[in-house]
Structure formats: structure tokens, C-alpha cells
Amino acid sequence: MTNTDVRLGSWEAVGLVASREVKTKMRSKAFIITTVATLVLLVGFALVMKLVGGGSDATVGVTTQTGALAEPVKATASRIGVSVDVKTVDEKAGRSQVADGSLDALVVSDGTDGKLRVVVKKDLDGNLRDALNVLAGQVALNVSIADLGGDPAQVQAAVAKASVDVEPLEKPYPYQSGQLVLGIVAGILIYMSLLLNGQMVAQGVVEEKSSRVVELLLSTIRPWQLMAGKVLGIGFVGLVQMVVIGGVGIVAALGLDVLSISTSAAVGTVVWLVVWYLLGFVMYSLVFAALGALVSRQEDVGGVITPALMFVIVGYVIGISVLPSDPDNTLAEVLSVIPVFAPTLMPMRLAMGGVPVWEAVVSVGLVLALIPALVWLSGRIYANAVMRSGARVKLKDALRPA
Structure with a gap:
């Protein structure tokens, strides 16, 4: 077998x-x-x-009196990681747009002292508040510099150029x-x-x-x-x-x-x-x-x-x-x-x-x-x-x- x-x-x-x-x-x-x-x-x-990454975090309106702040608003917000769209509007129209939600905030001037006031529907977003507070500080500093006889633009340019020199021991990966x-x-x-x-x-x-x-x-x-x-x-x-x-x-x-x-x-x-x-x-x-x-x-x-x-x-x-x-x-x-x-x-x-x-x-x-x-x-x-x-x-x- x-x-x-x-x-x-x-x-x-x-x-x-x-x-x-x-x-x-x-x-x-x-x-x-x-x-x-x-x-x-x-x-x-x-x-x-x-969809999320395609838009801005907030839309802010500026009036004809505060129109010069349009670019500073964007720049200040960008420094703290907030993306902002800025529109120039008439103050009355701007208030209406804030009311219907078209604008998140409207920046208006509070008089000759340069102090800023922000019009919102109910409350101001924390990140946007921080950005506008920084901007308000810059405006107040400019007013003080002008009162002392200085040139705010020149001072701001000097401040913008100021930075620390970083010396890394190892080259970081980007x-x-x-x-x-x-x-x-x-x-x-x-x-x-x-x-x-x-x-x-x-x-x-x-x-x-x-x-x-x-x-x-x-x-x-x-x-x-x-x-x-x-x-x-x-x-x-x-x-x-x-x-x-x-x-x-x-x-x-x-x-x-x-x-x-x-x-x-x-x-x-x-x-x-x-x-x-x-x-x-x-x-x-x-x-x-x-x-x-x-x-x-x-x-x-x-x-x-x-x-x-x-x-x-x-x-x-x-x-x-x-x-x-x-x-x-x-x-x-x-x-x-x-x-x-x-x-x-x-x-x-x-x-x-x-x-x-x-x-x-x-x-x-x-x-x-x-x-x-x-x-x-x-x-x-x-x-x-x-x-x-x-x-x-x-x-x-x-x-x-x-």
C-alpha cells in the first residue's frame, strides 16, 4: 500500500x-x-x-472719521491670530448693519481726544476685543506723542522695526x-x-x-x-x-x-x-x-x-x-x-x-x-x-x- x-x-x-x-x-x-x-x-x-478656513473670523466696520484705522485694525488683529475683514460705512448705516448681524462691530470716534468706541449688537468676541484694545492703546499712544510734539508715524515705524535677535543652537524645522x-x-x-x-x-x-x-x-x-x-x-x-x-x-x-x-x-x-x-x-x-x-x-x-x-x-x-x-x-x-x-x-x-x-x-x-x-x-x-x-x-x- x-x-x-x-x-x-x-x-x-x-x-x-x-x-x-x-x-x-x-x-x-x-x-x-x-x-x-x-x-x-x-x-x-x-x-x-x-469652508471653515475660507472666511474671516469677524467683520468690522469703520466710519469716515475712523477710516484711517482700517489697515491698523487688520494688522493688529493679525498679530494676535485673528482674521478680520474691514468695511468703510456711514455711521448710521453701520449701526443698522451691526443690528442685523452684517457687521460684528463698528468702530467710531468718541471725540477730539481720539478715544475709540465700539458698537456691537450684544457683546464683543473676546479675541476681537483683545485686538481692538491693542489698537486703542496704539491710538492713545499716538495722541500722547503728538501732544508732546513728536511724530507718531515716525515712532510707530521705529517700534515696528524693533525686534530681538534669536540665536538657535539647532536649526528648527519649519x-x-x-x-x-x-x-x-x-x-x-x-x-x-x-x-x-x-x-x-x-x-x-x-x-x-x-x-x-x-x-x-x-x-x-x-x-x-x-x-x-x-x-x-x-x-x-x-x-x-x-x-x-x-x-x-x-x-x-x-x-x-x-x-x-x-x-x-x-x-x-x-x-x-x-x-x-x-x-x-x-x-x-x-x-x-x-x-x-x-x-x-x-x-x-x-x-x-x-x-x-x-x-x-x-x-x-x-x-x-x-x-x-x-x-x-x-x-x-x-x-x-x-x-x-x-x-x-x-x-x-x-x-x-x-x-x-x-x-x-x-x-x-x-x-x-x-x-x-x-x-x-x-x-x-x-x-x-x-x-x-x-x-x-x-x-x-x-x-x-x-
């Missing part, structure tokens, strides 16, 4: 498992709904940014607001992709294990081939989703002129996003597949993968809470090079700019060096645990040689 080996070739088996995962996941309602919903949110966010926004969006996308697709791997392992499908599959292929095929298949689905979402998001942002960065910088961000998604997904999905094999019920998946998932969450939380206000934060810089935190932190820093080339190279190199070790370790755990049903398999038992 001859013993016929019905096992498939290594890569043929991996390819069959991967193609099965791709077909199943890309046709699922969850994949379609998640992709469409994310695209709608991104385009909607770009439209909101366009971060732009568009880069910071792009970094935040990149962090959110990579975090959501790792979170959803990584857990999908663990849930798929448990589903096959609990339904005993895995026993049938392992009669023709080896455990590591099943695990590798599942990781590659779901990873490819996530990659397609990432490229579509990232591409559409960048096109929408650039088309609506929301991001004030170059097209090459935007494309570079998408490329790095894809690279770090692939590195992060392969690294974490290997761990999730191994941990998923330890349990036999879907209810236990969350508990078994939570310790590994915490590294993804911690990296994301640090990035989203620290980097927007402090892009050069030392803790974030150090953690972004460590493999377990790099997939969430490094793409955010790269999108914001200013990352030394050696840091990007080292972070990628460390993850690439860790992946072969994870393949061996996860493969052993998966092979020893995936065929055991019932109670949760202890990690130390799964690590023992077969």
Missing part, C-alpha cells in the same frame, strides 16, 4: 489561502461599508476645512499647519487599519478553529502555510483599502486647496503610509494569528490579543496627543524608532516632516529584522495551538517543541 502525500507546494498553498481570504474579505459588506464610510468622512472633512493636519490623518488611518485588519486575522483563525475547518485545511497544507496565507490575504485587502483611501483623501485635499503643501510631499506621505501599513500589519498580524490560535471562542479573542494591541494604542495615543503641539517631542522621537511603536508614530512624524533620514532607516530596519523572528515564534505557537480545541491553550505549552 502506497502512502500518497496530498500536500501542496509551499507557495502554492500560501497563494491559495491568500486568494481565498482576498475574495472573501473584498466581497464582504463590512469591507465595502468601511471603505465607503471612510472615504465619505475624509472628503467631508476636506470640505469642512475648506513645520506647516498642512503637514501637521496630514500627520494626524496619517496616524488615524494607520491606527484604524492595524486595529481592524489585525483583529480580523485573529478572528479568522478562531472562526476556522471553532468550526473545525482548520482540521480539513491542515490535511493538505502545513500550519505555517495556512497562517502565512491568511496574513498575506488580509494584508492585501487592507493595502488596497489604504491606497484607495489615502489616494482619494490626498486628491480631495489638494483639489479643494485645503493642504498648503506640495504635491510631491503629499504623495510621499501616501507612500510612507503604505510602507508602514505593510510593515506594521505583517508584524502585528503574525502576533495576532498566533494569539488567536490559543483560544477556541470568538468571545475570547479580545482578551488574548489585548496585551499586544496595547502597543498599537499607546503609540497612537502618544502621537495624536503630543505630536500636533510638539512635533519635536523627545519621547515621541525615541518611541517612533522602537518596532512595536513605530507603525503608528513614525508615519505621523514623516507626514509632519523634519525626520532625520537615519531615524527613518533605523526604524524600518529594526522592524524588518524583527519580522523573521516573529515568523518563527508565531509559527511555533500557531502550529502547537491551532489544533487544540476547548479550553484556552497556555502560551508556555504552545511554545514547547512539537
